[in-house]
Amino acid sequence: MDTSTYKNIVSFLPPARTLMGPGPSDVHPRILAAMARPTIGHLDPAFVGMMEELKTLLRYAFQTENALTFPVSGPGSVGMETCFVNLVEPGDKIIVCRNGVFGGRMIENVRRCGGVAVVVEDVWGTAVDPGKVEEAFKVHSDTRILAFVHAETSTGAQSDVKTLVDIAHRYGALTIVDAVTSLGGTPLKIDAWDVDAVYSGSQKCLGCTPGLSPVSFGERVVDAIKHRKTPCQSWFMDLDLVLAYWNATQRTYHHTAPINPLYGLHEALVMLKEEGLENAWARHALNHRALKAGIEAMGLSFFVSESQRLPQLNAVTLPQDADDAEVRRRLLADYNLEIGAGLGDMAGKIWRIGLMGYSSREENVLLCLRALEETLAATGAQIKTGVAQAAAKGVYAVK
Amino acid sequence: MDTSTYKNIVSFLPPARTLMGPGPSDVHPRILAAMARPTIGHLDPAFVGMMEELKTLLRYAFQTENALTFPVSGPGSVGMETCFVNLVEPGDKIIVCRNGVFGGRMIENVRRCGGVAVVVEDVWGTAVDPGKVEEAFKVHSDTRILAFVHAETSTGAQSDVKTLVDIAHRYGALTIVDAVTSLGGTPLKIDAWDVDAVYSGSQKCLGCTPGLSPVSFGERVVDAIKHRKTPCQSWFMDLDLVLAYWNATQRTYHHTAPINPLYGLHEALVMLKEEGLENAWARHALNHRALKAGIEAMGLSFFVSESQRLPQLNAVTLPQDADDAEVRRRLLADYNLEIGAGLGDMAGKIWRIGLMGYSSREENVLLCLRALEETLAATGAQIKTGVAQAAAKGVYAVK
Numbered sequence: 001m002d003t004s005t006y007k008n009i010v011s012f013l014p015p016a017r018t019l020m021g022p023g024p025s026d027v028h029p030r031i032l033a034a035m036a037r038p039t040i041g042h043l044d045p046a047f048v049g050m051m052e053e054l055k056t057l058l059r060y061a062f063q064t065e066n067a068l069t070f071p072v073s074g075p076g077s078v079g080m081e082t083c084f085v086n087l088v089e090p091g092d093k094i095i096v097c098r099n100g101v102f103g104g105r106m107i108e109n110v111r112r113c114g115g116v117a118v119v120v121e122d123v124w125g126t127a128v129d130p131g132k133v134e135e136a137f138k139v140h141s142d143t144r145i146l147a148f149v150h151a152e153t154s155t156g157a158q159s160d161v162k163t164l165v166d167i168a169h170r171y172g173a174l175t176i177v178d179a180v181t182s183l184g185g186t187p188l189k190i191d192a193w194d195v196d197a198v199y200s201g202s203q204k205c206l207g208c209t210p211g212l213s214p215v216s217f218g219e220r221v222v223d224a225i226k227h228r229k230t231p232c233q234s235w236f237m238d239l240d241l242v243l244a245y246w247n248a249t250q251r252t253y254h255h256t257a258p259i260n261p262l263y264g265l266h267e268a269l270v271m272l273k274e275e276g277l278e279n280a281w282a283r284h285a286l287n288h289r290a291l292k293a294g295i296e297a298m299g300l301s302f303f304v305s306e307s308q309r310l311p312q313l314n315a316v317t318l319p320q321d322a323d324d325a326e327v328r329r330r331l332l333a334d335y336n337l338e339i340g341a342g343l344g345d346m347a348g349k350i351w352r353i354g355l356m357g358y359s360s361r362e363e364n365v366l367l368c369l370r371a372l373e374e375t376l377a378a379t380g381a382q383i384k385t386g387v388a389q390a391a392a393k394g395v396y397a398v399k
Numbered sequence: 400m401d402t403s404t405y406k407n408i409v410s411f412l413p414p415a416r417t418l419m420g421p422g423p424s425d426v427h428p429r430i431l432a433a434m435a436r437p438t439i440g441h442l443d444p445a446f447v448g449m450m451e452e453l454k455t456l457l458r459y460a461f462q463t464e465n466a467l468t469f470p471v472s473g474p475g476s477v478g479m480e481t482c483f484v485n486l487v488e489p490g491d492k493i494i495v496c497r498n499g500v501f502g503g504r505m506i507e508n509v510r511r512c513g514g515v516a517v518v519v520e521d522v523w524g525t526a527v528d529p530g531k532v533e534e535a536f537k538v539h540s541d542t543r544i545l546a547f548v549h550a551e552t553s554t555g556a557q558s559d560v561k562t563l564v565d566i567a568h569r570y571g572a573l574t575i576v577d578a579v580t581s582l583g584g585t586p587l588k589i590d591a592w593d594v595d596a597v598y599s600g601s602q603k604c605l606g607c608t609p610g611l612s613p614v615s616f617g618e619r620v621v622d623a624i625k626h627r628k629t630p631c632q633s634w635f636m637d638l639d640l641v642l643a644y645w646n647a648t649q650r651t652y653h654h655t656a657p658i659n660p661l662y663g664l665h666e667a668l669v670m671l672k673e674e675g676l677e678n679a680w681a682r683h684a685l686n687h688r689a690l691k692a693g694i695e696a697m698g699l700s701f702f703v704s705e706s707q708r709l710p711q712l713n714a715v716t717l718p719q720d721a722d723d724a725e726v727r728r729r730l731l732a733d734y735n736l737e738i739g740a741g742l743g744d745m746a747g748k749i750w751r752i753g754l755m756g757y758s759s760r761e762e763n764v765l766l767c768l769r770a771l772e773e774t775l776a777a778t779g780a781q782i783k784t785g786v787a788q789a790a791a792k793g794v795y796a797v798k
Contacts, residue, residue, distance in 0.1 A: 011666055014438075023655060073610065236474075259609055
């Protein structure tokens, strides 16, 4: 062993950032405090009681009565894979809509489950086109599942869940919806929209730390899982096993739950309940309008058209002569401010400014506008200065 | 929505327990404090630096120079599945040793990857028999992998890693070792013993909160993954993708890392480094000897024979007339003390007393002996009273 490398490592003290990228978002001190509460056993009656509360609070957040609503013990990607490995069997035909990075990841998941992906493509930065989905079902009437992303984190475009789910159901297909960036930030109504399977993440509009993936499954999914012809390829994600664990009446050991992160998610959901879901949606919309006023006053433009735009994830087109990496480096170094780069095909073309969870507040909007204006001006980009703050404050004044 | 159910839920304040079951263990206040530090972005240069330190510290804990050493973003079960989905291809023959619950879980993993499991059975509570493994290789010379558990959490038996790995390598097979309960608590030397793939958990002898699974892979594994004939069936666990993320020189977005739990693991490993790995092993051994002295003074006996016994997980046979559930219920209610029940076939036959991580200290040993003695006596079990504390203290006096 080369002992020189590890011996000098000491406790890690992270810098205090303002997180306005695509997630994680700022985490409220109440949630951080919850993370530090004493660890208890995962079979402790007190912990089991908290798990039941968590499920109840998640049902509220998802607006559903689904019994099978719980947090998967892993990041959003594990929530995604949980949906696909349980619902897709070898040879199944799945229509997947791709209008950004995460639709592409869904296609990967379908293929790794042995399914056949029929891909409906839309231009990045636009919503999924229901007309194209309808056409795909006409050609592929034996499709078992429609999968799409509600809020594309890579572009900031929002698709119409209800319309897409209705099409799938008319053709007898189930639906898998990615709500990683929408849950808690923009209307999402699992029961009213009749969504069959949905997954999300803890670190976006719920404002919790990353690492947990809330999911919810309707009765059609439970029925489909019961009637699988082949076993689920994943042991960890097999819902048959997971459910025996999350079922209160007969708690079977499956895995050791991530106790302290679940404390954090519980606290985040209690805070969402205290604020009220509709109020949280309204707050995300208000801060978007203020940011938009400032961004447009600077002469910058949005990548996504207004009717398809997510309030909580703002894709802003880079202005002329802007140096992507240098601007983001300076924002971090000079303002402790993180905004997101473009992902995949969007790299170097857009910035992604998140207004999610605890990051969705007036002081963050004003800091972001000031830091962006000063940094763009200092690095020689073509923008209008001295007007963004007033434009944003004007929105708050009339709220 | 039935609004009556969620409206009354408030912040969760867990009771302060002493955790002496099979994990999670007590978490040191320094680690809890680290969990509550401000969340930063997963691509922040400060976070990337911490990840590099984490990998270095894990190499120290595993006693390896393996480049591919990192924490999987999920519980130990995800670490296990990561090993199997990357190494097992359909039709591969795998010798799996089963001497407890977790060997059985390995078999499940092999089958779900399309592999053929050749099962070497040993009586629960005993170590894996190298002679049986050698016989299995003689019959199945086309075996690709040998998989076994170092420290069986369900029974407290310890197997001889070096001897078993040597057999596998003589027959040209790779090795997967479950070190969930051994890492940091009992000697584990990945390079000296030439282990190919190993996974562990954060919440056992490292004394961190549950939810992360440290893994390490040698060059033979990297080579095997490069030469796979079929794609890995899991997107989330595909090491090709995960490595592009954990690789410092070219950080490709894969998933959002669980930031705050990683702060906790970093702090746990810094504490391990401060104590020294050999000192941590010695501490686990000492507290085991003290507990053993007290347990035997009470007239109770160990389920596993001395030479195969894990110091950090003590399987104690229930005394005559002991009421399993009632004793554990009283320990929790009257002493805030959690010990573990028997798992699977061992339910109702043994208790599992963990002395792992921060739980491995004198005050825990003495509390456990006192609480167990008083509770067993009060519930009419046949034990000797008034001698356990002195027996344990005698061990500490001569340490």
